Amino acid sequence: MINETLEKLKELQDILAEKYQIENELKEIPRSLITKTELVSRLKKSFIEKNTKFEETKQKINDVRIHMQDSERDRETYEAKIVDISTQREYEALVKEIKDSSEKEQTFRKELQREEKVLQEMEQAIEREEMLIREQEEELKAEQEKIEQELAKRREKIQEIDVLEKEITPNMDEEIIFKFKRIIRSKQGKGIVPLHKGVCSGCNMILPLQFVNDVRSGQGINFCPYCSMILFFQEAGDEDILETMVYEDTSSIFGDDEMDDDFDSDEDSESGFGDRDELSDIDEDPEEEEDDEDEEEEEEEDAEEELEDDIDAEIDEVEDDAIEEDGEE
Ligand SMILES: [Zn+2]
Numbered sequence: 001m002i003n004e005t006l007e008k009l010k011e012l013q014d015i016l017a018e019k020y021q022i023e024n025e026l027k028e029i030p031r032s033l034i035t036k037t038e039l040v041s042r043l044k045k046s047f048i049e050k051n052t053k054f055e056e057t058k059q060k061i062n063d064v065r066i067h068m069q070d071s072e073r074d075r076e077t078y079e080a081k082i083v084d085i086s087t088q089r090e091y092e093a094l095v096k097e098i099k100d101s102s103e104k105e106q107t108f109r110k111e112l113q114r115e116e117k118v119l120q121e122m123e124q125a126i127e128r129e130e131m132l133i134r135e136q137e138e139e140l141k142a143e144q145e146k147i148e149q150e151l152a153k154r155r156e157k158i159q160e161i162d163v164l165e166k167e168i169t170p171n172m173d174e175e176i177i178f179k180f181k182r183i184i185r186s187k188q189g190k191g192i193v194p195l196h197k198g199v200c201s202g203c204n205m206i207l208p209l210q211f212v213n214d215v216r217s218g219q220g221i222n223f224c225p226y227c228s229m230i231l232f233f234q235e236a237g238d239e240d241i242l243e244t245m246v247y248e249d250t251s252s253i254f255g256d257d258e259m260d261d262d263f264d265s266d267e268d269s270e271s272g273f274g275d276r277d278e279l280s281d282i283d284e285d286p287e288e289e290e291d292d293e294d295e296e297e298e299e300e301e302d303a304e305e306e307l308e309d310d311i312d313a314e315i316d317e318v319e320d321d322a323i324e325e326d327g328e329e
Pocket residue numbers: 200201202203204205224225226227228229
């Protein structure tokens with residue numbers, strides 16, 4: 001009966017390992033779109049900014065034009081007055097007014113020409129960027145569709161696995177299945193491992209003698225007190241069990257009851273003894289876990305920076321391309 005259950009667990013392990021692998025892929029695959037999505041949103045932001053500047057320049061041109069026309073009108077008014085002049089003094093004053101307004105008019109005209117040139121360049125840049133955004137959006141859409149297909153294939157596969165799973169699990173202890181699934185998930189697809197010379201082949205820890213005997217005699221389902229994997233006895237290769245007799249029963253040192261509870265708690269098992277590979281690890285500084293977390297955080301930050309760099313590089317690249325294309329036309 002126990003053997004039958006262990007065989008079923010082995011089968012279950014294989015299909016669940018595949019299922020969890022696919023589930024991870026479902027999470028990872030859409031990440032490849034992050035760079036491109038970010039690129040498109042940056043281009044759009046820059047496009048809006050350029051448009052705002054374009055409108056501002058247009059407004060400025062209008063203002064300059066009005067000033068220029070005012071000066072022009074002033075000049076014309078002064079010029080018309082010339083015929084009514086009677087004294088030399090009046091004449092000189094009027095000539096100065098004409099000269100001043102004419103200079104003003106010229107200054108505004110030059111400014112107007114300069115700003116109109118700026119506006120024209122802006123218009124071209126905006127057109128170029130609009131095209132670039134359209135191109136990038138099309139590419140993004142195509143990639144999204146491709147990814148959607150990839151995801152759909154995987155979701156289908158998961159459904160197939162779920163059917164197989166339902167064929168295996170009836171009549172099995174739900175609690176054991178629940179615990180087993182958590183172990184497989186956290187141990188990269190492993191959940192049931194053979195006993196090897198009194199050592200758990202999942203975590204390489206020397207197992208308590210009584211525990212080894214329980215596994216050997218096929219009494220119930222035995223979870224490794226260190227890594228929580230289920231252990232089974234394999235006839236071949238384990239005949240020299242006597243070797244382990246020289247080792248002391250280690251369970252008292254590690255308080256195996258507590259360790260066995262590892263997977264009963266709702267917490268993730270990451271911090272359990274399951275990750276210890278060697279006996280000596282038990283003495284390790286508990287702060288090491290925090291160090292590990294810090295490292296992970298750092299890695300995440302690095303990854304983010306890398307992403308930023310990627311996006312910057314890609315923006316440069318597409319902009320260069322657009323300018324080149326523009327030049328070719
Ligand atoms: Zn183990």
